[in-house]
Amino acid sequence: MTASAPNILIWLIAGLATAGVLARPFRWPEAVWAVAGAAFLFALGLLTPMQGLKAVGEGADVYLFLIGMMLLSEIARREGLFDAVAAFAVNLARGSTARLFLLIYALGVVTTAFLSNDATAVVLTPAVFAAARKAQAQALPLLVICAFVANAASFVLPISNPANLVLYASHTPPLLDWLRRFALPSAAAILATYAALRWMERKALQGPCARDVAQPRLTAGGWTALTGIGVTAAALLGVSSLNGQLGLPTCLLGVGTTAVVLLRARSSPLPVLKGVSWSVLPLVAGLFVLVAGLGETGVITALAAALRRAAATSPGGAAAAAGAILALASNLMNNLPAGLVAARALAGAHPPGVVTDALLIGVDVGPNLSITGSLATILWLTAIRREGEGVGFWRFLKLGALAMPLALIPAIAVRIALGG
Numbered sequence: 001m002t003a004s005a006p007n008i009l010i011w012l013i014a015g016l017a018t019a020g021v022l023a024r025p026f027r028w029p030e031a032v033w034a035v036a037g038a039a040f041l042f043a044l045g046l047l048t049p050m051q052g053l054k055a056v057g058e059g060a061d062v063y064l065f066l067i068g069m070m071l072l073s074e075i076a077r078r079e080g081l082f083d084a085v086a087a088f089a090v091n092l093a094r095g096s097t098a099r100l101f102l103l104i105y106a107l108g109v110v111t112t113a114f115l116s117n118d119a120t121a122v123v124l125t126p127a128v129f130a131a132a133r134k135a136q137a138q139a140l141p142l143l144v145i146c147a148f149v150a151n152a153a154s155f156v157l158p159i160s161n162p163a164n165l166v167l168y169a170s171h172t173p174p175l176l177d178w179l180r181r182f183a184l185p186s187a188a189a190i191l192a193t194y195a196a197l198r199w200m201e202r203k204a205l206q207g208p209c210a211r212d213v214a215q216p217r218l219t220a221g222g223w224t225a226l227t228g229i230g231v232t233a234a235a236l237l238g239v240s241s242l243n244g245q246l247g248l249p250t251c252l253l254g255v256g257t258t259a260v261v262l263l264r265a266r267s268s269p270l271p272v273l274k275g276v277s278w279s280v281l282p283l284v285a286g287l288f289v290l291v292a293g294l295g296e297t298g299v300i301t302a303l304a305a306a307l308r309r310a311a312a313t314s315p316g317g318a319a320a321a322a323g324a325i326l327a328l329a330s331n332l333m334n335n336l337p338a339g340l341v342a343a344r345a346l347a348g349a350h351p352p353g354v355v356t357d358a359l360l361i362g363v364d365v366g367p368n369l370s371i372t373g374s375l376a377t378i379l380w381l382t383a384i385r386r387e388g389e390g391v392g393f394w395r396f397l398k399l400g401a402l403a404m405p406l407a408l409i410p411a412i413a414v415r416i417a418l419g420g
Contacts, residue, residue, distance in 0.1 A: 006046055007297040013040045014290045018333045021283070022372045030378055031279040034286025041293045055292035056285045062162055062336075063281050064247030066118060068254030072229055073122040074275045075258045079221035086130035087215045095211035097137050101201070104128055104142055105194055108149035109156075114233040116246075117150035117161045117364075121379035123229065129387045135209035140391060141201040143384055144399060147368075150376040152193035152407050154364045156186045159240040161376075163339040167346070167360050175241050181357055185415045189365050189407040196403035221261045228257025277382045284336065284375065291340045300341060304348030311351035316416045318351065323358035323412045327366025327404070331373040339363045354416060361411050368404040371396040 017037025021030045041047040047055075076082060089107070093100035112120045125146045132139040154161035158172050165172060173181065198205070218226070232253045239249055262269055294300070310318035330338040342359050367373025371381065371393050384390065 009044065010041065010046050010293045010297050013037050013044075013046070014294055014333075017286070017290055018337075021287075021334060022370075029279050029283075030372070031281075031283035031286065034283050034290065036286075038286045038289035038293075041289065047289065047293055047296065051292055051296075052289050055289045058340075059284050059288045061165075061245045061247035062284055064251040065116070065162055066280060066284070068232070068247075068250030068252070069116070069119050069122050070276045070280075071254035071258045071272070072225065072232065073119075073126065074272050075261050076123065076222070076225040076229065077126050078272065078275070079219055079225050079261060080216055081218065081222045081225050082127035082130045083134075084216045084218045084222060085127045086134050087213050089127075089131045090135045090210065090213050091215065093135070093209065093211070095208045097135070097207060097209040098198075098205045100131065100135055100137065100209055101142060101145070101198065101205050102194075104131065104145050105149055105197075108145055109153045109190055112150055112153040113156040113160050114237065115229070116159060116236070117154040117374070117376040118379055120146055120150040121376040121383060125380055125383040126387065129384070129389070134213045137209040138204050139387075139389055141204040143380075143389060144201070144391070144396075145197065146383075147377050147380045147396075148193050148197055148399070148403055149190070150380065151365055151368045151374055152189045152403075153186065154376070155182050155189075155360055157237070157240065159236045159246060161364055162246065163335060163363055163374075164360060165246065166336075166339050167343045167356070167363060172240075172243055174243075181353070181415065181418065182360075184418065185357075185361060185411040188410040188414050189361070192407040192410055193368070193403050196406050197399065200399055200402060221265060224261050224264070225257060228253060228260075232257075277379070277386075280375070280379060280382070283378070287334065287337045288340065291337045294337075294341065295344065300344045301348060303341070303345040307345055307349040307351055307355070311349070311355050315352045315354055319355045319358035319416050320412055322355055323362035324408070326359050326362035327369070327408055330363055330366040331370040334372060334378075335363050335367045335374045354419065357415050358412050361408065361415060365408045365411060366404065368407065369397070369400040371400075373400075 014037060017033050020033025024030060042049060042052055089100065089103050093103055108120050108124055111124050125143065128142050128146055129139055132142045155164060158164050158178055232250060235249050235253060236246055239246055258272060307322060326338060326342055342363060346356055367377060372378055
């Protein structure tokens with residue numbers, strides 16, 4: 001890595017674009033800043049159009065996955081599935097806000113494990129907002145569950161976070177080996193995150209909430225949406241066990257479920273398409289291009305060499321340090337580009353499995369520190385803004401400063417203790 005003028009310019013553009021994504025100056029969408037950064041790389045000749053197309057193409061599986069999940073979420077919302085789930089959860093809580101908090105957290109763990117952290121952000125968040133409204137409870141203490149559990153539970157299974165598949169590329173461990181390596185660290189992260197959130201939100205959870213709310217009858221479209229979500233979860237688990245890519249099956253099932261609902265109701269697809277947050281796609285594409293630009297500076301080669309040296313000296317120490325550094329880096333540049341950089345560094349370093357696994361924990365749990373640390377959290381922000389809610393940077397950081405380290409440290413420590 002050299003400090004040449006082109007390299008310095010690439011770093012400057014990538015840094016400013018990332019800052020724009022994090023801070024959203026002028027309240028412009030995150031995608032504007034990522035795409036603008038990518039455009040400057042092309043305009044200044046720092047990346048060729050072919051390099052840019054290749055970088056955008058590397059995100060094809062992520063785009064397909066997000067399209068499928070966003071369509072499932074929107075059709076489920078329109079068909080009243082979220083209202084029905086919300087009423088069921090509120091009645092099960094029997095007037096206890098604290099019990100409702102626990103139920104939502106448990107549902108978030110299951111959703112994340114079997115449908116991915118992005119699904120928790122996109123699919124579960126509207127249901128939680130509906131539950132808060134029906135329970136006449138403060139919405140934000142319940143909504144933050146979706147943001148935090150989406151990351152804390154995102155390495156229960158390989159499918160729990162698309163970043164898992166990015167980091168391991170074509171070398172994702174078989175399911176039983178994955179469970180051996182990650183079951184206990186996942187449990188540590190999930191329990192620690194729950195304890196931190198429960199303690200931080202204890203005042204908001206003291207009072208009672210509404211009970212015995214009317215249970216809406218699920219329409220045929222609602223049942224179809226629910227079936228589509230269930231089939232998608234089963235398909236993702238099956239495809240993952242075969243080490244296949246998740247994007248295409250998710251997209252096909254999302255499109256198929258939406259089509260069946262609309263055809264049965266003889267409805268136009270336009271309202272559904274308008275309800276989808278399409279801006280997340282250019283955001284992801286822009287981030288992929290920015291990472292490609294960073295690769296041209298030689299930083300990935302330098303990181304691979306440093307990782308290789310550290311792992312040769314002390315695998316456990318390298319695992320702890322690498323996981324912590326990547327966790328912090330995920331908040332500085334979002335975990336998607338951070339994970340891409342880590343994946344390319346791993347390809348050049350070939351470290352022991354414990355180091356790779358610690359990096360995975362860092363890129364999955366680390367983003368819980370800040371409001372734009374992960375793509376799932378950005379999707380969550382989009383979802384709550386749509387419902388008229390919002391959360392500031394400092395409000396989220398106050399939670400994350402406690403929840404993230406309490407989950408990250410024991411999760412990595414348990415993984416190192418397991419060895420291998």
